Amino acid sequence: MGAPVRPRRIAWLVAACVACIASACSHTTPLLRALAPLGCELSETCNAAAPVVVPAYRLGTATWHPGRLVAGAARVDITPPVGFPTGGHGPAGGFARAYWTRLHARAFFFADADGRPLILVSCDLFAVPGGLAAAVSRAVAERWADSGLVVPPEAVVIAATHTHQGPGNFLTAAIYNQFAATYQGFDAALFDFLVGRVTLAVDSAIADARHGGAATLVRQSARLPDTLLLNRSPETFLANWNAQALLDRLEPREVKCAPTIERGEALATGWTLPGCPRRRAADPTATVLSVERAGRRVASLVFVAVHPTVLDHGAPLYSSDFLGQAVSTMERRGGEIVGVFNGAEGDVVPSRGARDMREVRRVADAMTTALDAVRAAPRDTIVVASIDARRALLVPGADYGGALRLPADAVVGVPALGGAEDDRQVLHALGWHEGVIRVPREGQGLKQPALDADLVPLRLTPLFAPRWKFPAELPVTLARLGTLRIAAVPLEMSTALGLALRDSLGGGPLELVGLANEYASYTATADEYARQDYMGASTLWGAGEGGALIAALRCLTGAPMVDCARLVRADPTVVPARTYRPGKKPDASAGANRVGASWVGDSLPAPDDGFADVLRDVRGAPARALPYFEWTETVAVRDEFDAAAARRVEILEQRGDGWVVRTTPRGTPDDDGDAGVLTVLRQGRTASADAGDAHRWAAIWLAPALEDALPAGTYKFRVTVQHAGTTVVHESCPFRVRWPAARREQARTNCA
Incomplete structure (x- = not known):
């Protein structure tokens, strides 16, 4: 019983x-x-909501042959308007009234001498729905067909970094629009916006490669510090029959098995378990794949396995969390494009303490330092004679025989x-x-x-939770980029399952990418599943799910399996239509459930109201007296998405008789692309008319709270807003930072 x-x-x-x-x-x-x-x-x-339909399309004949390996990269802002629930933490998540750092899609394009492509995209989102991946693949294939570049869907891998501070309500499996965010419903405008922006990133990366010249790929790997990662399910990990052998493989060295900065359950449990799975049961290896052209590094792909969930789950803002901030720092220092591809992170979190903005910055700095060490490791040049990408579509309920069978119902x-x-x-x-x-x-x-x-x-x-609300198929991809293999799955794998997958696919360089081309929650090993913790309960298709994924990937290696042929696209020239049912629309009967900048609610007395739990100073006290600046924008409903990506907030510092963008202690520009500015929508539209109404904004300068030393110069805010072909610049009066502040310091535009 x-x-x-x-x-x-x-x-x-x-x-x-x-x-x-x-x-x-x-x-x-x-x-x-x-x-x-x-x-x-x-x-x-x-x-x-209306079904998301991606029509069938036909692939042409490849006539573009670059004659050498080419590679390119691009980064596109995908920050949506504030006013969406944050996705990933379910009903306990936040409702974004602000953004702290931008969200991006970073696309990387590779093509061999014969023009065979591989596209890898990293998105600052909690998940990538199957409908988005299919729509982007189709748009890219049609966009480049006339140029002789053939892009089959198998060659496109779009993955999420898994930040839980991006928007929810855009997935094409109804179950996640129902339970993955505070409010329910599928927002078609948000979905279309993300499809368009991710497509733009891919198109830009292809254009960069076609004009950038020959490329060289360099792979470097090293171990992360053993104090950076934690296993959040150590008892479940020990349920694996070979747990001790896995621990010795992951971290053979003796480690100090004691908490350092942890709080809550992570502080109180798991540290006395044999073998210290708290610290050792996480994949400590990080890999950086660099793209070099003419002896200069132009892009880097980071492969690592960890939940980017330092910030508190209820934070009312968008953020790329610590992984996004780490790679943003690397980009701004080196002038390259750096994307994160998350691996077997289902049971791994960073070693984290306060869950506030200062802690995000601390962990981001630690990750940046660790990745700098990876890029100092021995270099392995990847020989790319050819590129090959294959995909299997595993359908729950289909009888392929053997380990490939999954239950019909999730x-x-x-x-x-x-x-x-x-x-x-x-x-x-x-x-x-x-x-x-x-x-x-x-x-x-x-x-x-x-x-x-x-x-x-x-x-x-x-x-x-009937069958139709879940993904109808699980895409798994195995790509060969010369001597490097990349295995992509639409799930969050446990550490132990990630190791089993590596073993099953044999030797040679292999990188794992989770959360790719669809989202279907977690997958644990059969031993872990039997324990029925959070991860096992979120493994939707039973104890054999992980084994089925591995079997499908083995099919793509050419290993003989029963009915492998049924897993792959039958006609290489035709991509069948796909239909997705995203569930309900947002509930229009209650204003609180509407989404977008128009529905953030009433203006609060102070711009930092609601952020006291995450915005704290060096003493750990709420930072309630930071400099801020207010302005208004008039934006029509139809233009809110474009306006979100076209706004820029900078902190200027007086130098002599002039003003320049301030440089942070990390050597990066101090603006809303970095961690030093929190941009808050004080009040959105109060009417539903399509004509523009005033949006009231505020930018809060966080440096006095997040940096260890108080900024000592003279500063001012500069806000640049681009809208409908015009550019409007708002500048504040000069100000200095006083501490302790006698009152909130509002930087005004009236300097009299």
């Missing part, structure tokens, strides 16, 4: 069931109107709703925690469906 379900979890399920039935029957009272979204989940068509387990270590949801305390299991059935082993109960006849999981 399964473990008993806590009475309070049963009580909550009964209440949800009653509310669901009631809301489906009547919306005549405010209470029932508030519960209407529950009833709406019972129907695929209730308030449904099932979320009980612990998944409780959240991971140090990022718990309120439901964790109500019974949605590790170890809740049942009698094995339906191909899901011991997993207890998240909204079912055994003690009473409640089976709500199939109603709230």
Whole structure:
């Protein structure tokens, strides 16, 4: 028998069931109107967004033959308008009223002498939906067809860095628009914006390669410091039958098994487990693949495995978190483009303390230093005689035979709703925690469906999470870039599964890329799955899911497997149409659930209201007296996305009789592309008219709180806004930083 379900979890399920039935029957009272979204989940068509359809297209004949390896890179801003929930932390996530650092898509294009391509894209998002990957692949293929460049979808890998401070509500599997962010619904405008910006990044990278000349690829690998990463599921890791051998392989050296700066559960648990899996059960290897042209490094791809989740899950802002800040620092110092490709990070987090902005900067600096050390490691030149990319589409429920078979229905387990270590949801305390299991059935082993109960006849999981809401296929890609192989999967792999995948694909350089071309939650080993912690409960297709992914990748190596041919595209000249059902539209019946800059709510008394938990000074106190500057912009609804990427905030420093952009202690420009500025929408549009209304903005200068030494010069804000072909510049009056400040220092434009 399964473990008993806590009475309070049963009580909550009964209440949800009653509310669901009631809301489906009547919306005549405010209470029932508030519960209407529950009833709406019972129907695929209730308030449904239009399907995302990527039409079929035909690939042409390759006539572009560069005669040598070429490579290019490009970076494009993908920061959306504020006013979207942040994606990745589910209902416990934030609602972005500001942005702190920009979000980017960084695209890298490679082509061999015969013009065979490989495209790798890193996006500062929590996930990449299958519909986005398919739409971008089609747009790029059609854009370059007339030039003789053939881009099959197998050659395109679009991956997320997995920052949890990007937007939600743009995925093409309904389950993630339902549960991955604070508010539900699929926003088509956000999806289209991201498709367009990622496509622009890829197009720009291709253009850069075609005009940039011959390229050389250099691979360097080194170990990260053992104090940088932690395994957040150490007991689950030890459930692997070969856990000790894996520990010795990952970190054979003796390490100090004690917390340093950790707080919460990471401080209190796991440090006395045998072998110290807290520190040792994480892949410590980082790899940098550099693109050099004419002896100059123009781009770098960073392969590492860690959750970029230092900032608190409820932070009301967009941010690329510490990975984005680390590579941004590298870019700004060296004038190159640097992208992060996250690997087997399902159970790995950074060693983190306060979960505020200062901590993000500390961990980012540590990662930058570590990556600098990687780039000082011995150089291995990658010989690229040819490029080859293959993809398998693994369909749940299809019978390919052997290890390739997955259950037809995806099932979320009980612990998944409780959240991971140090990022718990309120439901964790109500019974949605590790170890809740049942009698094995339906191909899901011991997993207890998240909204079912055994003690009473409640089976709500199939109603709230039916099959159609999950991804219909899992794309796995194996690419060969000369002597380097890249394996890409649409999941967050555990560390142990990542090692098993490497072993299965044999020797030679191999880099793992997770969160690629679709998103389907986690995948754990069969041993880890049986323990049913957060990661096992989020492995949607049972204990054999990881084995099926490995078997599909082995098919792409040419290893004989049953029905491997059914996994790949049958006609190499035609790419079939794809249809995705993203679920509901955002609920228009309540202003709080609308998304975009128009719906951030009322203006608060101070621009830094709501940021006290994440914006702290060197003493750990809320930094409530930082210099700030306010201005207004008039932007029509249809132009909000373009305006978001066209705004720039800079801090100017007086030098003699002139003004220059301030340089931070890290040697980078002090602007809203770095960590020194928080840009806040004080108040958005108060009417829904398409004509432009005033948006009230504020920029808060964070350097006095984030830097160890107080800036001592004379400064002013400069804001550049580009809109509808015009450029408007707002400059503040000069000011100096006073500490302690007697009052909030607002930099004004009226200098009299």
